[in-house]
Each structure stands twice: as structure tokens, then as C-alpha cells.
Amino acid sequence: MKNVFKMLAENSILPMWIKDLDYKFIFVNKSYADLQHRIPEEIIGLKNEDLYDKDLSNKFNEYCDEVVEKKAVNIKEVYTEAGYRQCVIIPLLDNNGELVALAGIISVTSDISRIKEKEYEIELQKVLTNKIIDILPGVIFYKDLNSKYVYANKACRDFYSQRGIPDIIGKSELDICQNKEQGKKFMEDDKHIIENKTPIHNEIVYKDKDGEFTYREVIKIPLLDKYGNVKGVVGRSLDITERKKYQDKLEYLSYTDILTGAKNRTYFEEVEKRYSEEGKLPLGVIMGDANGLKLVNDTFGHRQGDKLLIDITEVLKNVSKNVGEVFRIGGDEFVILVPEASLKQCEELILEIEEKCNQYKNDLFNISISLGAAVKYDAKKDIYEVIKEAEDKVYRNKLLQKSSIKGSILTSLKIGLGVNSGETEQHNERVVIRAIKVGEKLGLSMSELDELKIASGLHDIGKIGISDDILSKSTSLTDEEYEIIKTHTEKGYRIIKASSELKSVAKSVLYHHERWDGNGYPMGLKGEEIPLLARIISVCDTFDVMISGRVYKSAMSKKSALEELKRCAGTQFDPKVVDIFIDLYK
Structure with a gap:
């Protein structure tokens, strides 16, 4: 039987050994010797120290000490160069229960090795991952x-x-x-x-x-x-x-006019698009054109010209800071976008801006800007079409400023009218004053009042092209001469229409001799087909002619002239305009 056990041990696939109490090998099988890359005879008589490094041999000795001390089986897992191993150490006792030797069986189960190696690898990966994440x-x-x-x-x-x-x-x-x-x-x-x-x-x-x-x-x-x-x-x-911070600075430089601090054209287009997409309509558009920039540049230098633009921007920002945003879209051109605003609200802002400009202190020059407003109601409408509407109003506003170049042109036209036609400057001024009062009573917008002021001041500009002999004739005109006189409305229309910004003004000049009943000239328009401004000018002009008289007709009393207006209301004149005129005059 002893030989049978020896034969089983020698041929077992499990590495096995037996040591004496000095921990010297007294038996090893072939499987164990193979682990050490030796033959069994080379290991007999050796100790752990002869086979393993110091740390590992000390561990094996400790495991053996535990078996000797407790006389009990000890199962341990150790990591060697060949991988993880499970070692079972068994105490060998004689018949009296005395310890005589130690036997060892080493498990080389691949699953244990792979599991342990995987655990080690996982732990290493965890440490590595944490280190990487930390840096x-x-x-x-x-x-x-x-x-x-x-x-x-x-x-x-x-x-x-x-x-x-x-x-x-x-x-x-x-x-x-x-x-x-x-x-x-x-x-x-x-x-x-x-x-x-x-x-x-x-x-x-x-x-x-x-x-x-x-x-x-x-x-x-x-x-x-x-x-x-x-x-x-x-x-x-x-x-x-x-x-x-860098993005904010870059955005500031991309969207801001560096000179004035106002937003630039690029940002204007983005903001307008956003307002339209967000449904912040109607969108008020106030267009502004700085007055006198070239004059200041030429007279005081470009530094003062820059100062003019900076001062104007400051006024625009202060007035609109709670309701709109200011943009400089050109050399002397500004735009204020006012979301969810009516034309009336925009015009109230314009009045406030003009007032603030008048109050602004500058040692060298007064700051001034011509302004006009339009409103975008349809999100699909091109914003530059709306700006064009506002620009036309800016142009008309400049015409009314005597200090501007355009205002000088208008003044020259008025002077020419007085010299060539016999119409006096006082007559034009009276017509303008009365027409504006009627327009205000009718609730016209600022831009409409500007149009009315220009149109009433130039209503007879076409008479420049008519012979003085006809204009100053003291007797009744022949039919042929009257037909020539009637052409002054068309001549005036062509003179004014030469400026594209004054198309509506030109129409008021063209139609100011139309009659409410349709019997006027040049087109025979009737009732409200006649532009309102032309109807206002017709009443104011006729009244002033009646009370002032002409070379061919004596002046009437103001009472008689008012009665004549009343009598002709509904035939020659718009009845509503006549009623307002009479009420205002009284």
C-alpha cells in the first residue's frame, strides 16, 4: 500500500513535496520539480531559501511554522513568477500524534490564476485611471x-x-x-x-x-x-x-463701433433679425444723420469731428437706454431700434433727443442731428426698406433746418419763388403756420408735419417757370393765360420730384388746386382721393389770398373770407379741414 501511495504521489499532475521538520525537502514529485525547472533529485535536501527569493521563502517558512504550531492543515494563496498558486500544507503525524514531517500540495488551477491576475489588473487599472483623471x-x-x-x-x-x-x-x-x-x-x-x-x-x-x-x-x-x-x-x-472674458472682448470688438461705443452695422442686422424672429413687432426704427460733421471736420479738425459723433451718441444712448438700442451704421448715420413701439412713441423719442441736443454743452459748437422714424410691422419686410422710409423723413427734416446745406437749397427755392412770381415770403410763412396748426389739430405725425411744412412753403414753386407778364397782370386772364397758370402745379411737381425723398411732398404740391367736388385741376380728383396735405394747403392758401389781395383782386375782410370758406366747404374744400381752420382762427 505504501508503494501505491508513493507511486500516486510521484505521478500526480499536482505538484507535491514532503519536508522534514527542518523544512528540508525529502520528497518532491516530477510536477513540482518541473515548476522549478529541475529534476526531483536536484531539489532533495534543499530548503525554500535555495529555491525562492527572500520574501517568498520567508512566506513559505511562515506558512510551515503555522502548521507546526497548530498541527492543522494550512491553505494559502501566493503569487510567484509563474502566477497565482494555492498551496495546501498538511501536517504528517505518527501513531502517537507526534509531528514527523510536512507535506505540501500545490494547486495550479488556471481559473484561480486568471481571476487573481484579473483582480490585480483591475486594481492597477483603477489606480492608473484615478491618476490620469487627477492630472x-x-x-x-x-x-x-x-x-x-x-x-x-x-x-x-x-x-x-x-x-x-x-x-x-x-x-x-x-x-x-x-x-x-x-x-x-x-x-x-x-x-x-x-x-x-x-x-x-x-x-x-x-x-x-x-x-x-x-x-x-x-x-x-x-x-x-x-x-x-x-x-x-x-x-x-x-x-x-x-x-x-476673451470671448466678451472679441464680441465687443466685433459688434461695437470703437469710436463712439455704439453698436455697429453687423450687430444692428443681428439684433433686427432677432427682434423679428422673436415677434417683437411693431419694430420702431429711428434714423439719424449728424448735422455739420463735414463743417466741423474742415473747421476744427477731425478730432473735434469725432467729438461731435461721440457727443451725439451719448445723447442718443441716454434718451433711449430703457427702450431701445443705438447703432452707428455709417460715417454720420445712426439708427435706434425700439422693439414693440408705435410711430408716435418713436416721434416722442425724437422730440426728447432734439431737446437734449439743444441742452448739451460743447464749447466749440452745438450738436445737432436730423431724425426720422418708420415702423416695421411685417417680419418678412426688409429692414432696409424701413430704413429708407425713415431716411426720406431725415432728408425732409434737414430741408427744414436753415443751417444745413439742404436747408439752404430750400431757402434758395423760396427766394426764387418770391423774386420770379411776385409771391411774398410773408404769404408762404403765413400759409405754413396755418397749415401746421391745422395738421396738429388733425393729429398728423411729426414726419407728416415736416412734409406739410415743406409742401406749404413750396406750394407755388412751379410759378418760377411762368412768365412775369402773366403773373403780374392786373386785368382778368384770358382762357389761354389761365391754362398756363394752371400748369404751375405740374411744374412744381417736377421740380420737387427731382429729389426722390420728396415724392409725397411733390404730390401735395401737384394736387393743392384740386376741389372736393372733383372740378379742380390738374387731375380732377374728388373728395378723399385728394391727398390730405393738399386739402389743408388749399384752404390755408385760399384764405391768405382772400385777406391779402392780389394785383387783380382787392383784399377781403377776415370775416368775409371765413364765411367764403364756410360757403365753399363740401364743394371746393374739405368740410372737416374748413371746420378745424375756422375753429382755430376764431
């Missing part, structure tokens, strides 16, 4: 399904440590956020990510102890297992304060 830029963290921190890299720990929270593991945002509303929002984001399995990208603003603001870009994604189940939330937070 990556930004705060990186992992939260469980209850939004509590499970992992935080060094940057994350430092971030909260600087804010008085030394340990965040196991805590939620409500535990660590000073701003509880912000903490609640973070946890709502986590819940959304977990429930919808979708990432979230946010910019967060933190206020530091010194009052400075820190901007952080936060990206959070769901952590899914291989079955698609959410196990938590992984996030990264980067400090983008410097990048934000």
Missing part, C-alpha cells in the same frame, strides 16, 4: 442615482475644499451648495439625465468670496452598464472665466 484639467466627478458624490478627482476636491467643504463624498448638492436654489437646480439636472438618459451642457456662474464671478462649463452624462441601465451621472466642470 486632467477640470473638475471630474461621479454621482450615484441619488445624486450623491461617489468619486471626485483632485481638482474637484480642491474646488470644494477652497469653499470650506473638505470632503464631498457621500454628500449631495444640497449639502454642499451655499446657494440652495442652485443646488436644487443641479439635482434636477441629474434627475433629468437619469430619467431620460441624455447629457446636459450648461454654463454655471459662481460668486467667489471676494465678489468676483467665476464661469464654469459643465457637461454631465449618464453612466450606463452593458444592459443600458443608468448607474449614475458622470460630469466634468471647466473654468472658462478667462475664455469668457
